[in-house]
Amino acid sequence: MAQVAGADIGALSGSLLLADADPHEQASRAEHGRLLEAAVRRLPEKERAALVLRDIEDFSTREVARFLGSSEATVRSQVSTARLKIHKLTKQTIRGRP
Numbered sequence: 001m002a003q004v005a006g007a008d009i010g011a012l013s014g015s016l017l018l019a020d021a022d023p024h025e026q027a028s029r030a031e032h033g034r035l036l037e038a039a040v041r042r043l044p045e046k047e048r049a050a051l052v053l054r055d056i057e058d059f060s061t062r063e064v065a066r067f068l069g070s071s072e073a074t075v076r077s078q079v080s081t082a083r084l085k086i087h088k089l090t091k092q093t094i095r096g097r098p
Contacts, residue, residue, distance in 0.1 A: 039089040043082050050078035051086075 021029065040048060046068070053064040054075065061079075065072045
């Protein structure tokens with residue numbers, strides 16, 4: 001599961017960049033991507049795996065549940081919890097708390 005959970009986390013910052021954006025905008029998007037990547041890496045493994053498969057790899061909840069051997073309700077809960085934790089972690093980082 002660890003390989004799946006970390007497979008495309010590094011692609012987050014790259015996916016936020018726009019070819020036609022000015023350098024300041026590109027730097028800002030890259031920084032946001034790094035913050036997001038760091039927050040995702042801090043998630044517990046099961047939440048990280050569910051989130052990466054569902055939101056980054058774009059698998060359906062049903063597919064993620066099958067991959068992880070969980071129920072769909074568990075996957076929905078893990079993804080929701082992961083999103084809330086990422087929001088909290090990035091907000092803390094922006095405000096200067098680790």
